[in-house]
Amino acid sequence: MSGDNRETGQGADGEKSPVRLLLAYIRPHRKILFAGGLLGLVGSAAGLAMPLLAKYVVDAFGAERSMAGPLVALTIAVVVGAVVSAGGTYLMERTGEGIVLSARRRLVARMLRLKVADVDRLKPGDLLSRVTGDTTLLRSVLTNGIVDSIGAVFMLVGAIVMMALMDGVLLLVTLLVVVVIGGMTGLIMPRIQKAQHQAQEAVGEMGAVLDRALQAYRTVKASGAEEREVEVVGAAAVQARDRGLQVAGWTSLAGVSTWMAVQIAFLCVLAVGGARVASGALEVSALIAFLLYLFYLVAPIGQLVEGAVQLQNGLAALKRIREIEDLPGEPDGQAVAVGQAGGDPVGLRFEDVVFRYGEDRAAVHDGVSFEVPPGGLTALVGPSGAGKSTVFALIERFYEHQEGLITVGGVDIRDWRLADLRAALGYVEQDAPVLAGTLRENLLFAAPEATEEDLRGALTRTRLDDLVARLPEGLETPVGHRGVLLSGGERQRVAIARALLRKPRLLLLDEATSQLDAVNELRLREVIAEVATETTVLVIAHRLSTVTNADRIVVMESGGVRAVGTHAELVGSDDLYRELAATQFLVS
Numbered sequence: 001m002s003g004d005n006r007e008t009g010q011g012a013d014g015e016k017s018p019v020r021l022l023l024a025y026i027r028p029h030r031k032i033l034f035a036g037g038l039l040g041l042v043g044s045a046a047g048l049a050m051p052l053l054a055k056y057v058v059d060a061f062g063a064e065r066s067m068a069g070p071l072v073a074l075t076i077a078v079v080v081g082a083v084v085s086a087g088g089t090y091l092m093e094r095t096g097e098g099i100v101l102s103a104r105r106r107l108v109a110r111m112l113r114l115k116v117a118d119v120d121r122l123k124p125g126d127l128l129s130r131v132t133g134d135t136t137l138l139r140s141v142l143t144n145g146i147v148d149s150i151g152a153v154f155m156l157v158g159a160i161v162m163m164a165l166m167d168g169v170l171l172l173v174t175l176l177v178v179v180v181i182g183g184m185t186g187l188i189m190p191r192i193q194k195a196q197h198q199a200q201e202a203v204g205e206m207g208a209v210l211d212r213a214l215q216a217y218r219t220v221k222a223s224g225a226e227e228r229e230v231e232v233v234g235a236a237a238v239q240a241r242d243r244g245l246q247v248a249g250w251t252s253l254a255g256v257s258t259w260m261a262v263q264i265a266f267l268c269v270l271a272v273g274g275a276r277v278a279s280g281a282l283e284v285s286a287l288i289a290f291l292l293y294l295f296y297l298v299a300p301i302g303q304l305v306e307g308a309v310q311l312q313n314g315l316a317a318l319k320r321i322r323e324i325e326d327l328p329g330e331p332d333g334q335a336v337a338v339g340q341a342g343g344d345p346v347g348l349r350f351e352d353v354v355f356r357y358g359e360d361r362a363a364v365h366d367g368v369s370f371e372v373p374p375g376g377l378t379a380l381v382g383p384s385g386a387g388k389s390t391v392f393a394l395i396e397r398f399y400e401h402q403e404g405l406i407t408v409g410g411v412d413i414r415d416w417r418l419a420d421l422r423a424a425l426g427y428v429e430q431d432a433p434v435l436a437g438t439l440r441e442n443l444l445f446a447a448p449e450a451t452e453e454d455l456r457g458a459l460t461r462t463r464l465d466d467l468v469a470r471l472p473e474g475l476e477t478p479v480g481h482r483g484v485l486l487s488g489g490e491r492q493r494v495a496i497a498r499a500l501l502r503k504p505r506l507l508l509l510d511e512a513t514s515q516l517d518a519v520n521e522l523r524l525r526e527v528i529a530e531v532a533t534e535t536t537v538l539v540i541a542h543r544l545s546t547v548t549n550a551d552r553i554v555v556m557e558s559g560g561v562r563a564v565g566t567h568a569e570l571v572g573s574d575d576l577y578r579e580l581a582a583t584q585f586l587v588s
Contacts, residue, residue: 036091046081116398125207141314149307152300193312199243346409353404377532379547382556426504432495434483440475488515
């Protein structure tokens with residue numbers, strides 16, 4: 001993330017007002033928006049001419065003149081207004097889709113560069129809601145909300161000017177009614193924004209609850225928990241509906257104010273205008289034209305109210321989008337020249353490392369110190385909760401240690417460029433995740449530039465060549481969501497092959513054989529031993545049989561290192577290791 005200016009948690013736009021942030025999304029599309037807005041204004045001008053042309057038709061009828069000319073002009077105005085307005089609407093919608101695309105790309109790019117600690121506390125379903133639902137609301141405010149409002153203002157001003165030319169007294173009556181009711185509507189707008197923000201949060205929570213059930217789908221089935229989960233998701237859906245009803249209530253109240261304003265203004269104008277016609281101060285045709293212009297106010301006033309509502313919705317959506325964009329991204333390091341992936345093996349050193357997952361949490365590592373020389377096989381063993389997997393998380397810089405020093409290749413990991421550090425590492429996670437897609441796509445996920453020869457070698461090493469031969473489409477066979485069409489052992493071997501294709505300078509294996517049968521475990525032990533002659537391998541193991549031949553074994557307990565040595569040395573010198581070995585029948 002070179003050049004990212006949000007590492008401290010403040011975005012580059014952190015001091016901008018919400019409206020200026022909205023305009024920032026518009027700026028790249030301002031030319032096409034201007035063209036669409038211009039077409040909209042031409043269509044509005046054609047619409048403004050219609051009541052005046054209708055007046056000429058009435059005058060011609062009253063004077064018993066030919067109405068052909070005024071009717072032709074009125075027809076042309078209708079057709080031109082419709083065609084031009086349709087073109088402007090298309091441009092607006094097209095621009096809106098472009099704005100949504102850029103907003104989604106920007107938001108997704110931000111999400112995938114967040115710190116792991118921040119993503120851990122967020123809910124996947126809510127993140128999806130922000131990318132899909134919130135960005136769609138942003139489109140509405142940037143097109144309908146702002147651009148349509150500009151056209152509505154033009155049409156409103158034009159109608160008022162024409163009404164002033166007809167009769168100033170009736171205009172004052174109309175404006176008085178509209179201003180009073182408009183002021184009442186303005187008081188509603190902040191409530192709409194608040195209600196919309198709560199509604200979007202409720203939708204995000206519903207998505208998070210549903211995502212929880214889908215991610216553990218087999219567990220839900222096996223536990224007979226379908227009905228309970230339906231109730232949980234249903235309760236979240238009810239909450240989302242209730243929040244949506246609040247938005248609908250306030251929006252309806254704002255919308256009905258437009259109707260009230262015009263209807264009340266119509267009654268007032270009809271009463272005052274009728275009296276003025278009776279007194280001879282106003283012609284009947286002028287009153288008819290004035291009433292037509294009055295009804296023409298319905299559309300622009302409605303658009304302005306709708307624009308204001310959309311603006312509140314957009315500001316609520318923008319607030320949720322900015323909550324993600326303003327989160328700090330991963331630091332990039334100091335760009336120290338330390339080489340690239342595929343180079344010589346690198347060593348690793350932990351020196352008095354202290355780490356906790358939160359300020360109010362107990363230390364997971366409390367003064368951890370050990371060293372892994374370049375090349376060879378080193379194993380981390382110990383009871384559950386000793387902090388072994390956290391070692392890998394700190395090496396990958398998924399989290400930042402609070403005290404102490406961690407070096408890779410003799411360089412503080414905080415001085416490595418993050419991309420270079422991770423390019424030098426191969427990491428096989430404990431649950432060996434496999435992504436939806438083909439087998440080939442999964443194998444090449446971490447090394448897309450790998451050759452066919454490299455791929456065949458990795459398949460042979462991890463004994464996946466038999467699997468490829470059995471699959472109907474070979475490497476092009478889809479593996480299903482999260483690799484559901486593969487067995488647990490096959491997913492684990494795919495993850496290991498993926499890491500080997502990366503040609504890492506330091507290979508991290510977290511319980512890499514936990515789901516393998518005895519035959520494949522033995523084969524993989526041979527592969528690990530072979531790889532350890534080429535690079536540095538660090539293995540976390542609960543099954544000590546996989547690491548008895550390790551060059552060194554680091555025994556961890558309660559967030560610290562209690563012993564380091566070979567299998568034979570530790571059996572003789574460390575009680576905990578001897579107990580672990582005895583429970584697995586490795587010693588008597």
